[in-house]
Amino acid sequence: MLNFDFYSPARILFGKGEEKRIGELLKPHAGKVLLHYGGGSIKRSGLYDTVTDSLKESGLPFVELGGVKPNPRLSLVQEGIALCRNEGVDLLLAVGGGSTIDSAKAIAMGVYYEGNIWEVYEQGKAIDKALPVATILTIPAAGSESSGDTVITNEERQLKYGYGSPRLRPLFSIMNPELFFTLPKDQLSNGVADMMSHVFERYFTNTTHTDLTDGLCETVLKTMMKNAPLALANPQDYDAWCELGFSGTVAHNGLVGMGRQQDWACHKMEHELSAIYDVAHGAGLAVLTPGWMQYVYKDNINMFVQFAVNVMGVEGSYREPDAIVSEGIDRVREFFRKMGLPATLSELGIGEDKLEEMAKKATGAVSGEEKPIGGLKKLHWQDVLEIYRSVK
Amino acid sequence: MLNFDFYSPARILFGKGEEKRIGELLKPHAGKVLLHYGGGSIKRSGLYDTVTDSLKESGLPFVELGGVKPNPRLSLVQEGIALCRNEGVDLLLAVGGGSTIDSAKAIAMGVYYEGNIWEVYEQGKAIDKALPVATILTIPAAGSESSGDTVITNEERQLKYGYGSPRLRPLFSIMNPELFFTLPKDQLSNGVADMMSHVFERYFTNTTHTDLTDGLCETVLKTMMKNAPLALANPQDYDAWCELGFSGTVAHNGLVGMGRQQDWACHKMEHELSAIYDVAHGAGLAVLTPGWMQYVYKDNINMFVQFAVNVMGVEGSYREPDAIVSEGIDRVREFFRKMGLPATLSELGIGEDKLEEMAKKATGAVSGEEKPIGGLKKLHWQDVLEIYRSVK
Incomplete structure (x- = not known):
């Protein structure tokens, strides 16, 4: 810690x-x-x-x-x-x-x-x-x-x-x-993707000995993933909205990321989408996050095994960690899909023409002095471009 | 909630x-x-x-x-x-x-x-x-x-x-x-019993739809129960102390009990022991808590099944909930014993002569106007006396 x-x-x-x-x-x-x-x-x-x-x-x-x-x-x-x-x-x-x-x-x-x-x-x-x-x-x-x-x-x-x-x-x-009862469904879904990302950005870390905050992050994520579909199905489900609302606050009041190196690459990559294309922040995150997971997981595979098992409920042989991680990421994609969120940049109306520009802006490379982003894995503009392309 | x-x-x-x-x-x-x-x-x-x-x-x-x-x-x-x-x-x-x-x-x-x-x-x-x-x-x-x-x-x-x-x-x-490295072992153990009790008092509730705070409580308890034996075995284990210290703060800053009816009967019963016999608060709680669990669990058996399974790792047939709860409570006793904590009032040097007096003081019955204690189950002085006697 x-x-x-x-x-x-x-x-x-x-x-x-x-x-x-x-x-x-x-x-x-x-x-x-x-x-x-x-x-x-x-x-x-x-x-x-x-x-x-x-x-x-x-x-x-x-x-x-x-x-x-x-x-x-x-x-x-x-x-x-x-x-x-x-x-x-x-x-x-x-x-x-x-x-x-x-x-x-x-x-x-x-x-x-x-x-x-x-x-x-x-x-x-x-x-x-x-x-x-x-x-x-x-x-x-x-x-x-x-x-x-x-x-x-x-x-x-x-x-x-x-x-x-x-x-x-x-x-x-x-x-x-x-x-929250009258919230349009897409705003609910975008909100959930944003709240989950606030936990992801803190959860995925190379810092070790983080039992308490690992568990807090996992609890918040599981609570969101249980209750979001309930609120989507029944917008008047007070109990589900209570869990989502309180989880959203705990996700971002700082607590669950204390003592951990944090990441925030997905947020930085998404800000470029929103700035140019004015897409909803949560929708952008839903597209980018699984792509980011796929691109970086080998840098700390045990962290992603823990995520797949403890949060996404994956079971399997720990002698095949790639398979466990892959199934975990698939389930993240599946969850976002069930929430009606997009899976590709093209669904957001974003083509390929500005991907390089955005990758350079996200990492500051556009002004000459690059500042790689991310904590778990440092991403240069070329990495960001690859992630953008992987979800095009 | x-x-x-x-x-x-x-x-x-x-x-x-x-x-x-x-x-x-x-x-x-x-x-x-x-x-x-x-x-x-x-x-x-x-x-x-x-x-x-x-x-x-x-x-x-x-x-x-x-x-x-x-x-x-x-x-x-x-x-x-x-x-x-x-x-x-x-x-x-x-x-x-x-x-x-x-x-x-x-x-x-x-x-x-x-x-x-x-x-x-x-x-x-x-x-x-x-x-x-x-x-x-x-x-x-x-x-x-x-x-x-x-x-x-x-x-x-x-x-x-x-x-x-x-x-x-x-x-x-x-x-x-x-x-914390120089803390005497009994103070570590007493402290852990107190910190766990701060979570127990919030966790055991009749309030429903409390996914987030259920999970937060369970995480804090599991973190304490993993790391306390490590610090006991090696008082210089910085990582274990980090988890214990941070968990102790989260246990009692209010968060994990928000939106839940809370209990606090064990704390009130223990205060009577400390006031008269000057015993360590945590040691008193370690004695009383399993007795309290045994006495009240039938009033909300599902809450105690959840505890036994999610916190104490009990597996078994859900068609025999009493057996699951019983095993869960046994594991709490076993954990306290491993931590060197007492299991009976007599180990604390407390005899039977003042049990009734303490039971009446705990519930205000001594002044004539009784205020039953506890949230999950209301305890009158006769209940408190039975709990005291069950751990004598």
């Missing part, structure tokens, strides 16, 4: 009806709120009214900024920063999924940042201040409700960059699984 | 050498520190020098209060409160195990409390203020390094009461498993 620093202060208020308390919960922390959200779904579902009624009842003034899109845009972030400054907002309430929360985090630090907030993403600058962000989660996927991470797309430059700081951990997040 | 409120803000700084940074870590948070510890072990091990050197290097003034004993005493807490007030201390640094940390938490809230701090424990009063507490853990057991809980013994009245508040969650805790 490696040395680690675990800090996950975001309070999680979980269960039926919690969103009705939002005004009372925010009141001690806020003078004026920016209510940040996406499109019309929270208006159609009635959540918008619940939230604004609660804010009004608590006598908490607020302004609004809707219009967050999947792969949240820098332009809207900049609009939000200006709005918060002009209106004297001192707390952001993000009502939505990971995109809305990530956008809120960008605004929260942008309010204090002199210059273009994109610099923070591009240069990984440390920030020393951000407004507090609270969230009401409507899509379990990104884990942004407890993490200090944010991913923003610079639409002009077709770049999608992530940034993380302990100062961006939400103050609290409300998760009422009933709010 | 039940609604829940998860909040675990204690930062965990884990691994080799972390304690050397204590001055630098405390500096932004403190003007004057109370260094609180137990007996001579931290002086013999050199940890006392490491800590005081680091505080001096950072120019952080401190006063000291040693002398914390297992089952920490109210009298020392009162001494600490007076000392902090007189010296203008604004942060407590507990260097030790759960007793030292619990004592520090009592002082931390006592400084602001008008009246006798024991009232807070006895009456469960809400507190609104406490000094921050940081810790350097030397015994993995109580989980107090991340929890908001504290247990104090009123030695005059032979009472041992627990109290919990989010305001008592430590600011941060340093856990360097190398500091």
Whole structure:
């Protein structure tokens, strides 16, 4: 086990009806709120009214900024920063999924940042201040409700960059699984692929003596794989959504990756797809992950045997480890297929013309100074290109 | 799954050498520190020098209060409160195990409390203020390094009461498993029994649809049961201590019990043993837990089958669930025995004369107004007495 620093202060208020308390919960922390959200779904579902009624009842003034899109845009972030400054907002309430929360985090630090907030993403600058962000989660996927991470797309430059700081951990997040009942099926499936990837990126490691976190990762994965098909079959299955929602938080609050070398190659490879083709992050991950597994497993075959046996339930002869791993990866593909997720880049509408460009961008090779990605196996741009091609 | 409120803000700084940074870590948070510890072990091990050197290097003034004993005493807490007030201390640094940390938490809230701090424990009063507490853990057991809980013994009245508040969650805790190398074997074993009990108390439940937390509990238990014998056999096994230490924190930071009805009968029954006979908490739990399992399992036999199969590795016919459970409980007894823990009250030097008194105190029946204990099965004083007698 490696040395680690675990800090996950975001309070999680979980269960039926919690969103009705939002005004009372925010009141001690806020003078004026920016209510940040996406499109019309929270208006159609009635959540918008619940939230604004609660804010009004608590006598908490607020302004609004809707219009967050999947792969949240820098332009809207900049609009939000200006709005918060002009209106004297001192707390952001993000009502939505990971995109809305990530956008809120960008605004929260942008309010204090002199210059273009994109610099923070591009240069990984440390920030020393951000407004507090609270969230009401409507899509379990990104884990942004407890993490200090944010991913923003610079639409002009077709770049999608992530940034993380302990100062961006939400103050609290409300998760009422009933709010997930109306989620479109593809968003459920994309969300599950993203949540599973948050565990995969931490689980696959060369670090040894990691009994506890191995088991925690395996438990989270098995819980997701049991409950996702239940929620897909019956979108009103509260119990299944509870398991998925809570698993999504545990997957990304940091715990299950502590003391382990982590990987994150699949996330970096996927960001290139989203940045150029604006595909759903989870769908991109579902395509890339089995290809990545196939490409890297020989570098640590025992890790992949453990995965196949402990998570995917493969049985067989340990004297044929390749066969066990291969069956495990097949079952991952099969699971994604059952969830209605794509298996190839062409299903995402991505052709071969930009694969090399994306491989070079993913590894920084485009700017001349290559930074190989991945932890379990270091991937150069040629490796990334091979992985892209293996799932074309 | 039940609604829940998860909040675990204690930062965990884990691994080799972390304690050397204590001055630098405390500096932004403190003007004057109370260094609180137990007996001579931290002086013999050199940890006392490491800590005081680091505080001096950072120019952080401190006063000291040693002398914390297992089952920490109210009298020392009162001494600490007076000392902090007189010296203008604004942060407590507990260097030790759960007793030292619990004592520090009592002082931390006592400084602001008008009246006798024991009232807070006895009456469960809400507190609104406490000094921050940081810790350097030397015994993995109580989980107090991340929890908001504290247990104090009123030695005059032979009472041992627990109290919990989010305001008592430590600011941060340093856990360097190398500091555990010199722990006496009985303290290792007692600590493991306590840590396992923190999971048992959360795991055994009548709440259904708890896939994620079931699996998290099972993982923590299996990790402890794998690694405790390794550390017992080789006290310098860093990897085994890493697993035990980290597991102890996860066992008691709240996560694994979220959304579940919890039990805590064994802890309440054990507190009576410690209050009167001053036995080690973990040793008392090792005696009581299998007896409790045997007494209650028929109230939720499927829960105990799951435990026997998933945690204790029992195989057999599910058409004979009693046999599976019985084998599971036997394996718990066997594990504790291998760890050198006692199996009967008489091994703890506890006779039969006060069993009824303790059973009545555990359930409040002594004051006339009985409050049955336990979640999975409600236990009245007669039940507690039967459990005590079953392990006499």
